[in-house]
Amino acid sequence: MNRREFAKQTCIGCLNGGLLSAILAGCQSTHYVSGIIESKGLSIPKSEFTYFKKEKPFARQFIIVNHGKLEFPIYLYRISDNEYSALWMKCTHQGSELQAAGDHLYCSSHGSEFDKKGNVNQGPAETNLRSFPVSVNDDEIIIDLT
Numbered sequence: 310m311n312r313r314e315f316a317k318q319t320c321i322g323c324l325n326g327g328l329l330s331a332i333l334a335g336c337q338s339t340h341y342v343s344g345i346i347e348s349k350g351l352s353i354p355k356s357e358f359t360y361f362k363k364e365k366p367f368a369r370q371f372i373i374v375n376h377g378k379l380e381f382p383i384y385l386y387r388i389s390d391n392e393y394s395a396l397w398m399k400c401t402h403q404g405s406e407l408q409a410a411g412d413h414l415y416c417s418s419h420g421s422e423f424d425k426k427g428n429v430n431q432g433p434a435e436t437n438l439r440s441f442p443v444s445v446n447d448d449e450i451i452i453d454l455t
Contacts (some may be wrong), residue, residue, distance in 0.1 A: 352450040386425040395441040402434035
């Protein structure tokens with residue numbers, strides 16, 4: 310078997326093994342924003358969730374808010390146009406920074422996984438993630454950091 314045949318068979322096996330959703334989630338690059346800290350909270354323009362491909366607008370599933378004054382980034386997930394989930398990307402198991410993978414977060418240190426609302430899907434973590442209240446005003450998303 311030559312290299313091309315091996316790669317083709319291996320990729321087909323991986324796709325059939327359930328990795329298709331992970332690969333497709335990885336097709337869209339992660340979008341990082343810093344936002345602006347104001348008296349009402351951390352402000353992010355709604356337009357950060359929009360990207361264009363061949364001049365067509367598409368909605369991002371999530372963005373990562375990585376402001377210099379934050380110890381850990383915030384995972385901001387778009388549930389609908391007026392509903393968002395904001396989660397502290399700090400694992401509740403031993404405090405490692407989490408990684409975003411589409412509609413869930415995972416800890417590369419020990420394997421804990423959390424859903425888009427911060428609930429534990431897989432341990433060793435036993436405690437849900439810290440979440441922040443989110444409000445939407447016109448074209449602005451406000452994350453309440455208190």
